[in-house]
Amino acid sequence: MIEIIPVDTPSLGDRSYLGTDGEVAFVVDPQRDIDRMLRLAERRGVEIRHVFETHVHNDYVTGGPALAAATGADYHVNAADPVAFDRCPIEDGDVVEIGPRTRLRAVATPGHTFTHLSYVLESPDRPPAVFTGGSLLHGTTGRPDLLGREHTGTLARAQYASANRLARELPPETDVLPTHGFGSFCSATQSEVTESTIGLERRVNPALTRGEDEYVRSLLAGLDAYPAYYAHMPTLNRAGADAPDLSAPRRANAAELRRRLRAGEWVVDLRSRTAFAAGHLAGVLNFGLDGNFAVYLGWLIPWGTPLTLLGETPGDIAEAQRELARIGIDRPAAAATGGPADWAGDDKPASMPTATFAELATVRRHRPVVVLDVRRDAEWRESHVPGAVHIPLHELPSRLHEVPDGEVWTHCASGYRASIAASLLAAAGREGDVVAVHDDYDPHAMIARFAATGGSGLARHPL
Known part of the structure; x- marks a missing residue:
């Protein structure tokens, strides 16, 4: 019986896979810290003989070259990808025999990248499965804009065609096993779904339920910013990275x-x-x-x-x-x-006041304060506190000079980004003027809270 074990990386919103028949194993889209895969294979007593990449990743450094080197596995990367390392070139229609009763078949699914491949697992021991990487995701698709604005329209239409090819060629019971879509910014939209099939996707996925033009318009309208470090990932992945050195760094007093x-x-x-x-x-x-x-x-x-x-x-x-x-x-x-006392030495540790949205609403009735909303554009467009200054967190380091003078209350959707923003302001010399709102942003609760502080409640804009 073929077993497929997902290896999640929640912090990046990605999922790698180890598949095995109990003797040999294959891996799809491994993360760079390959020790997790090596331990998993060791615990199951299986030998990793094949490593597959669905695409040159934009959101993380692959562990593929290092895992193949550590295990002697064949490393399958699209023949069209201009990589600087040895690989087993693979392309649409190629079949790799994993064991006596199991094989993976490559299917070209461009859209997230031009050279994206999916892999169909075929075995009499289980229903089919397709490893879709950044192509057909659970309830959505991979975003098409990571290779540059000039390619976005072309890739969006390719993504539509690829999703429909998989839905057309594979039976409804096929498990859909994507790499992205669990919080990764490589996903066009976010989904809470953790498992799916081709049959389910045919009913719920916009790429399969809408016409091409409607899908493309909706997809492009929903795209928001993505992390700046993505720009460096393809170069690192085409060069081929070694396993990371995770030994302890030098200690600083x-x-x-x-x-x-x-x-x-x-x-x-x-x-x-x-x-x-x-x-x-x-x-x-x-x-x-x-x-x-x-x-x-x-x-x-x-x-x-x-x-x-x-x-x-x-x-x-x-x-x-x-x-x-x-x-x-x-x-x-x-x-x-240690803690602040250890790190500050003879200096006195600093502190930062925190608050809730209820406290912010009360304060605004008595004195003027700057409300700094550091959420992304799409979040702001959906609703925001009236009178707030909007600077997305990823733009704040270069736009600190735009934050008005006076007392600043930073907020996001939960408090995590608000604390980052507050620390950036404090480090830039605004310490003493900054309050971090450690609270969940609930549009329905905000309407009543802020009705008396800046108009009729939350400002809303149609998406």
Whole structure:
């Protein structure tokens, strides 16, 4: 019986797969930290003989070359991809025999990229399955705009054709096993669904229920910003990355931390926003491990900037290293563990006030404050607090000068991005003027709260 084991990377919203017949195994779209796949294969007592890539990834550094080198597996990459490493070239229609009763068949599914492939698993031991990468996702498709605006329209129509090809050629019981779509910005829209079939997708997926023009218009209208580090991933993936060095970085004392801050380097506090607000080393930035740490840090940090990590334990540092290695940020310049008292030395730790939306509404009735909304454009268009200043978080480092003078209350949808924004403002010299709203944004609750502070409630715009 063929077993397919998903290996999730929730922080990036991606899923890799290990498939095995109990003796040999294959892997699809491995993440860079290949030790997870190696341990999984070892626990099951199987040998990884094949590694498949659906496409040159935009949102993470693949572990394909390193996994193939570590196991001696054949590494299958589209023959049309201009890569700098040895691979087993594969193209539409090619079949790879996995075992005596199992094979994978390549199907060209351009749209997310021009050279995207899906792989159909065919075995008499189980219903068919298709590994769809960034093509047909659960309830949506991969986004077509990551290769440049000039290609977006062409790729959107290719994505439509690819989704319909899979739906036309595969039986309804076929399991749909995508790499993206679990929170990744490579997905055109987000879905809470974790499993699906071709039959279900035929009923619910816009690429299969709408006409081509309607699908393309809707797809393009819904696209929002994606992380800046995506620009570096294809180059790294075409070159072929080694397995990451996850050994502990050098330790930094308080004097070194101050020196690095004065030099303009990034020193990042990995603790939760609550812990950060209670006390932190002045000038550091808060990217908590309890959120999409790597996505937002990779999005905001100027590429190549030396990075020092602050965590409560060595385990926190190790977790952050692993997350960052997946997006090509290797070897932190230094690290320190403990707490603000350890990191501040003779200096006094700083703190930051926090609040709820109810407290914000009350304050606005008594004095003027700047409400800084750091959510993305699509979130803002759906609804926002009247009178708020809107600067998406990923634009804030270059637009700090646009934040009005005075007391600033930062907010997002949950508090995670608000804390990042507040720490950026504080590090830029606004410490003492910043309040981070640690609260969930609920449009229905906001209407009553802000009706008396800036008009008739929330501003709304049709999508």
